[in-house]
Amino acid sequence: RGGQTEREVPFAKPGSLTRVYAVASGKGGVGKSSVTVNLAAAMAADGLKVGVVDADIYGHSVPRMLGADGRPTQVENMIMPPSAHGVKVISIGMFTPGNAPVVWRGPMLHRALQQFLADVYWGDLDVLLLDLPPGTGDIAISVAQLVPNAEILVVTTPQQAAAEVAERAGSIAVQTHQKIVGVVENMSGLPCPHCGEMVDVFGTGGGQTVADGLTRTTGATVPVLGAIPIDVRLREGGDEGKPVVLSDPDSPAGSALRSIAGKL
Numbered sequence: 001r002g003g004q005t006e007r008e009v010p011f012a013k014p015g016s017l018t019r020v021y022a023v024a025s026g027k028g029g030v031g032k033s034s035v036t037v038n039l040a041a042a043m044a045a046d047g048l049k050v051g052v053v054d055a056d057i058y059g060h061s062v063p064r065m066l067g068a069d070g071r072p073t074q075v076e077n078m079i080m081p082p083s084a085h086g087v088k089v090i091s092i093g094m095f096t097p098g099n100a101p102v103v104w105r106g107p108m109l110h111r112a113l114q115q116f117l118a119d120v121y122w123g124d125l126d127v128l129l130l131d132l133p134p135g136t137g138d139i140a141i142s143v144a145q146l147v148p149n150a151e152i153l154v155v156t157t158p159q160q161a162a163a164e165v166a167e168r169a170g171s172i173a174v175q176t177h178q179k180i181v182g183v184v185e186n187m188s189g190l191p192c193p194h195c196g197e198m199v200d201v202f203g204t205g206g207g208q209t210v211a212d213g214l215t216r217t218t219g220a221t222v223p224v225l226g227a228i229p230i231d232v233r234l235r236e237g238g239d240e241g242k243p244v245v246l247s248d249p250d251s252p253a254g255s256a257l258r259s260i261a262g263k264l
């Protein structure tokens, strides 16, 4: 919509009833996108109206994990998002040909996010989840500007080295005056398929370390909302576009994720 003035972001308007959660992590590969799509699918299954913005512009993966293979359509200057499992979703991958990489600088990212928030027809959502890129880059700053009321959900692994980085990503909230809703620890041990004993592949305690650190830096209590074990079914669900909370809701990962969704 070149030349036209930017539309207001509906979720940032005073009195908006949509809860907005920005899912953040320090490093990539900790399961941030997996957590986002499973929370979205669990909430939709509970009857909430849910949307997901894949704001991980360079590493977009949400549509595949959610099995959203539809294309956005345009209706009177608005973009209609495809949906899957009752979740509306928009991703930059839906606008790039094939698997072409997105090679953009900060201002372009901001513009894309602005359009995802304001030019997409979301309807009345109960919850909007934003899958942020890892780290504290341009998109995190843009989210803070465009949706200052977005609450931050930090995903980390149990590893102490990863926790330090995750804490840094969360502490951006101090500068942006955003609330941190809580910490999710992912890949918290692997139940041995033979004896059931937990193998702490990535160590322990990272989630609590991040929560304690962010409680100190923000001055507000930041809880650990839950711990998700390593579970082959979670990975398979992502590959197949059927989130584990739906395909196997009572599996260890499925039930942990549903419990976290219930706290948001």
Ligand code: ADP
Binding pocket: 025, 027, 028, 029, 030, 031, 032, 033, 034, 035, 061, 186, 187, 188, 228, 229, 230, 231, 232, 234, 235, 236, 238, 239, 253
């Ligand atoms: P991020 O968004 O942080 O980069 P992803 O959600 O893409 O991370 O997860 C990275 C990979 O790890 C994916 O292949 C995903 O299926 C897998 N994965 C994430 N969490 C788990 C888990 N708890 N158990 C098994 N595999 C997982």
